[in-house]
Amino acid sequence: MCAMRLTGYADKFGVHPGDKIKFYVNxxxxxxxxxxxxxxxxxDTNPRGPGFIEKLIEADVNGTYKGRKQIIHxxxxxxxxxxxxxxxxxxxxxxxxxxxxxxxxxxxWKHGAQGLVTKWSDGKGYGLFINEExxxxxxxxxxxxxxxxxxxxxxxxxxxxxxxxxxxxxxxYHEPQVVxxxxxxxxxVKATIKTRIEHSAIPVALAxxxxxLDDGPLAQSSLPxxxxxxxxxxxxxxxxxxxxxxxxxxxxxxxxxxAQPGLTERRNSGxxxxxxxxxxxxxxxxxxxxxxxxxxxxxxxxxxxxxxCPTRALTGYNWAGQNFDWKYAKKEYGGIHFHDDDVDDxxxxxxxxWTVPEEIKSRFYALKLTxxxxxxxxxxxxxxxxIGKEQSKIAxxxxxxxxxxxxxxxxxxxxxxxxxxxxxxxxxQHQNMFLAExxxxxxxxxxTHTDGSGICLSSRLRPILSIRPKYxxxxxxxxxxxxxxxxxxxxxxxMGYEYDVITDEDVTxxxxxxxxxxxxVITGSHPEHNSGTQLDAIHNYTQRGGRLMYMGADAWYWxxxxxxxxxxxxxxxxxxxxxxxxxxxxxxxxPGEYYHQGTGELGGMWxxxxxxxxxxxxxxxxxxGFDISTYYSRTPDSLDPRVAFAFEGLxxxxxxxxxxxxxGGCAGLELDIVDVTLGSPPHTLAVATSAGRHTEAYLLVMExxxxxxxxxxxxxHPRVRGDVAFHETPNGxxxxxxxxxxxxxSLPWNNGDNNISKLVGNVLNHFxxxxxxxxxxxxxxxHRGRADYESPxxxxx
Amino acid sequence: MISIPKKGTPExxxxxxxxxxxxxxxKGVAGFSVLKCETPGDTTVVTGGVHEHPVLRRVLLRMRxxxxxxxxxxxxxxxxxxxxxxxxSGVRGVPPEFVNDKIxxxxxxxxxxxxxxxxxxxxxxxxxxxxxxxxxxxxxxxxPVT
Numbered sequence: 001m002c003a004m005r006l007t008g009y010a011d012k013f014g015v016h017p018g019d020k021i022k023f024y025v026n027x028x029x030x031x032x033x034x035x036x037x038x039x040x041x042x043x044d045t046n047p048r049g050p051g052f053i054e055k056l057i058e059a060d061v062n063g064t065y066k067g068r069k070q071i072i073h074x075x076x077x078x079x080x081x082x083x084x085x086x087x088x089x090x091x092x093x094x095x096x097x098x099x100x101x102x103x104x105x106x107x108x109w110k111h112g113a114q115g116l117v118t119k120w121s122d123g124k125g126y127g128l129f130i131n132e133e134x135x136x137x138x139x140x141x142x143x144x145x146x147x148x149x150x151x152x153x154x155x156x157x158x159x160x161x162x163x164x165x166x167x168x169x170x171x172x173y174h175e176p177q178v179v180x181x182x183x184x185x186x187x188x189v190k191a192t193i194k195t196r197i198e199h200s201a202i203p204v205a206l207a208x209x210x211x212x213l214d215d216g217p218l219a220q221s222s223l224p225x226x227x228x229x230x231x232x233x234x235x236x237x238x239x240x241x242x243x244x245x246x247x248x249x250x251x252x253x254x255x256x257x258x259a260q261p262g263l264t265e266r267r268n269s270g271x272x273x274x275x276x277x278x279x280x281x282x283x284x285x286x287x288x289x290x291x292x293x294x295x296x297x298x299x300x301x302x303x304x305x306x307x308x309c310p311t312r313a314l315t316g317y318n319w320a321g322q323n324f325d326w327k328y329a330k331k332e333y334g335g336i337h338f339h340d341d342d343v344d345d346x347x348x349x350x351x352x353x354w355t356v357p358e359e360i361k362s363r364f365y366a367l368k369l370t371x372x373x374x375x376x377x378x379x380x381x382x383x384x385x386x387i388g389k390e391q392s393k394i395a396x397x398x399x400x401x402x403x404x405x406x407x408x409x410x411x412x413x414x415x416x417x418x419x420x421x422x423x424x425x426x427x428x429q430h431q432n433m434f435l436a437e438x439x440x441x442x443x444x445x446x447x448t449h450t451d452g453s454g455i456c457l458s459s460r461l462r463p464i465l466s467i468r469p470k471y472x473x474x475x476x477x478x479x480x481x482x483x484x485x486x487x488x489x490x491x492x493x494x495m496g497y498e499y500d501v502i503t504d505e506d507v508t509x510x511x512x513x514x515x516x517x518x519x520x521v522i523t524g525s526h527p528e529h530n531s532g533t534q535l536d537a538i539h540n541y542t543q544r545g546g547r548l549m550y551m552g553a554d555a556w557y558w559x560x561x562x563x564x565x566x567x568x569x570x571x572x573x574x575x576x577x578x579x580x581x582x583x584x585x586x587x588x589x590x591p592g593e594y595y596h597q598g599t600g601e602l603g604g605m606w607x608x609x610x611x612x613x614x615x616x617x618x619x620x621x622x623x624x625g626f627d628i629s630t631y632y633s634r635t636p637d638s639l640d641p642r643v644a645f646a647f648e649g650l651x652x653x654x655x656x657x658x659x660x661x662x663x664g665g666c667a668g669l670e671l672d673i674v675d676v677t678l679g680s681p682p683h684t685l686a687v688a689t690s691a692g693r694h695t696e697a698y699l700l701v702m703e704x705x706x707x708x709x710x711x712x713x714x715x716x717h718p719r720v721r722g723d724v725a726f727h728e729t730p731n732g733x734x735x736x737x738x739x740x741x742x743x744x745x746s747l748p749w750n751n752g753d754n755n756i757s758k759l760v761g762n763v764l765n766h767f768x769x770x771x772x773x774x775x776x777x778x779x780x781x782x783h784r785g786r787a788d789y790e791s792p793x794x795x796x797x
Numbered sequence: 798m799i800s801i802p803k804k805g806t807p808e809x810x811x812x813x814x815x816x817x818x819x820x821x822x823x824k825g826v827a828g829f830s831v832l833k834c835e836t837p838g839d840t841t842v843v844t845g846g847v848h849e850h851p852v853l854r855r856v857l858l859r860m861r862x863x864x865x866x867x868x869x870x871x872x873x874x875x876x877x878x879x880x881x882x883x884x885x886s887g888v889r890g891v892p893p894e895f896v897n898d899k900i901x902x903x904x905x906x907x908x909x910x911x912x913x914x915x916x917x918x919x920x921x922x923x924x925x926x927x928x929x930x931x932x933x934x935x936x937x938x939x940x941p942v943t
Contacts, residue, residue, distance in 0.1 A: 045876050047877065048825065107886070108889065108890060109888075415865065419860075419862075420861045423861075424830065424908055425869065425871050427880065428873065428883070430874075433893070436890075436892035437891070477828050628823075628828040658840070662827055664826040665840050665841075668828070695832060695843070695847075696854075715848060745827070
């Protein structure tokens with residue numbers, strides 16, 4: 001199995017003509033690599049399709065570059081730069097912890113001690129740790145004192161340690177918050193260490209410790225650069241404090257309150273006057289939840305920078321189950337969950353920079369990387385026209401938030417149970433094999449972290465090996481997301497359409513301005529993850545006469561927001577999503593942890609924010625299955641003159657799409673249906689359906705039923721189907737929905753000469769025309785109910 | 798809970814035969830299910846397999862729900878050309894390892910060999926009280942996906 005020796009990412013997804021894009025390349029081994037700009041046309045290597053197609057673009061940046069190894073310094077932690085107050089003689093360290101992996105398997109990728117609150121490195125300094133055995137441990141220089149007691153995982157514990165330099169007395173406390181009937185009593189451990197703390201110019205680390213200072217590739221990608229942090233802790237920490245005195249147990253109890261900045265009439269520092277004089281730092285993790293700073297409310301303002309974006313807006317040790325939104329009970333949300341595989345930015349050195357020419361088509365591009373030794377990787381990006389400089393009547397809205405949600409997905413490897421929904425043994429590609437070993441590349445929002453907790457944040461400033469051509473996803477045993485969307489791109493190219501490409505970020509930040517100059521906007525195959533302003537823009541666009549072609553399924557499903565703390569690094573650097581009470585969830589958010597840390601908005605499904613997925617393009621996802629696909633059949637609705645344009649040249653009885661490069665048919669993977677009771681406009685036509693043809697692997701989504709029962713699968717349940725749908729929007733606009741993730745996989749079949757291609761071509765040709773679409777027949781304007789409707793069987797009587 | 802049919806029984810041989818015919822019919826499909834394509838490589842009409850043979854269906858579900866530690870998986874070693882069988886480590890950060898040197902040139906055939914290996918590896922009483930172990934209390938069954 002060849003390792004991936006070439007990996008990389010760019011500083012942006014979408015770049016305007018005339019702007020610069022930077023590429024960060026890891027070339028681990030070969031002395032040099034070749035970089036070339038290519039246009040991406042078809043990414044699927046399936047021999048039954050057109051095969052892989054790229055087009056070399058003449059660019060001044062094309063050439064050979066010196067290779068260099070670059071490593072991701074993964075795992076989240078906080079650091080406060082070295083400062084005199086940290087150079088204590090005596091001290092007390094204390095915090096609450098909720099560890100998730102206090103003891104790891106010897107083969108675990110980061111097996112070893114984990115730092116909690118440390119100013120310790122290489123046998124010098126002081127710090128509170130969980131040692132390799134899973135016990136609380138105090139380190140003072142080369143000395144170690146431990147409780148010898150295993151810490152229960154997934155439970156709150158108060159831990160503290162004091163050291164009196166004058167007497168050498170050490171006291172180490174481990175106090176579980178919940179003590180069960182048969183738990184042994186954990187007495188404080190006392191010891192005497194006659195030593196003087198050796199201080200060095202290293203930062204204080206929270207949830208880690210400083211391993212070394214150097215200039216190797218790992219240190220260069222660290223923050224602060226040059227400092228390698230190790231011992232990345234998995235779990236929550238709340239209310240860490242450092243005092244410059246060995247506190248009594250009573251004083252430690254008082255110090256839990258921290259600096260108490262609310263008490264301005266007294267000293268604005270310290271739980272008591274006396275204790276205010278000994279505070280070195282009292283970090284209040286509840287303060288500034290939407291930032292990447294751990295605020296020190298103590299007298300020295302020794303704020304800690306949080307690196308690699310640990311998860312915040314999580315319940316603290318004192319959460320009482322009364323408040324569920326951190327914004328209104330911040331002091332109960334002092335838990336920060338650190339993970340040893342968090343990553344916010346790979347922080348690599350740029351190796352290739354390209355100023356995109358002014359005269360270039362807006363298209364899918366990639367920086368193709370190769371070596372003479374057979375290594376290869378692609379870094380995809382999109383050239384997006386500036387608003388007002390659109391090049392075409394058609395825009396393809398690239399679902400980049402969804403790409404980020406699936407970025408570096410590990411489900412086949414993490415979750416043996418994934419077989420239950422793919423209904424076969426998963427296939428891992430070499431990207432999956434690489435990621436299985438390189439957890440520092442981070443996971444997707446479908447994964448759990450290495451400690452088993454859900455991943456709710458995803459960064460695009462890291463190599464994302466799933467956004468690659470020639471990549472089949474285990475879910476489909478075929479392309480998924482980026483390479484699947486290239487099926488559509490191939491078809492547009494093959495049919496000779498001129499089109500622009502825009503990304504989710506563009507629409508999120510620019511609103512309807514990003515859409516309104518196009519006659520038609522085409523989605524990707526699976527735009528599942530969306531920001532609120534993006535949905536606003538799409539609604540505003542169709543309301544004003546815009547035309548939307550929704551090429552896939554399971555869209556407009558999850559609430560996403562971009563973390564504002566990363567706005568200085570560009571658009572949409574980190575996206576956040578919480579898997580709340582319903583929807584298809586590979587992990588489930590814990591109680592009280594449904595609100596985003598970045599924007600404070602309620603996460604979960606848009607449906608439960610009162611924003612029906614059915615309202616966007618007329619259909620909503622009801623089922624998914626990942627084994628094989630089937631085809632669509634026309635319904636009587638397809639004979640309505642309102643939709644005659646779509647079916648020119650297609651027979652009524654024709655099997656639509658009983659072929660394809662995804663599951664062998666156009667209707668598969670995840671499917672949407674029309675439901676006017678859930679938000680489809682009442683005049684929506686369901687013009688074709690796959691009802692009755694799906695396998696038992698296809699199951700009804702859980703948000704559509706309230707009671708577990710038999711009969712939820714494709715062989716029996718009436719809602720397990722896909723419906724191709726059409727409806728008009730005001731001012732000559734319209735939506736056409738193809739309602740299946742597999743759908744685009746049929747477009748390239750027979751080099752684009754097939755009935756799905758015909759159907760989509762008919763719709764696109766109609767939708768791309770200038771001016772409003774022709775009005776519907778006068779008799780189409782009539783009152784229609786939702787649940788209340790006239791059945792054809794009644795009408796016939 | 799249904800038992801895994803014993804080696805050498807006609808019931809087991811029948812499962813193997815049914816599974817094999819589905820695998821053969823799925824060659825060329827960009828996807829896979831233990832169902833029989835009426836026309837090989839074409840999913841327009843599918844029958845048989847898990848839809849019509851309840852024991853085969855339940856045995857497969859049992860196999861699929863096993864914990865990731867030591868679980869068999871397919872590894873693509875040359876894109877759209879070669880595949881091998883691997884075993885998951887069950888430890889985060891430790892990648893799967895190949896179980897043998899056999900190289901498959903069809904991505905569906907490998908499904909059948911894994912089915913045979915699992916029939917041999919799963920105890921007849923898997924999931925029944927005789928197999929109770931501490932992990933049952935700690936959610937190690939892995940059914941909830943991740």
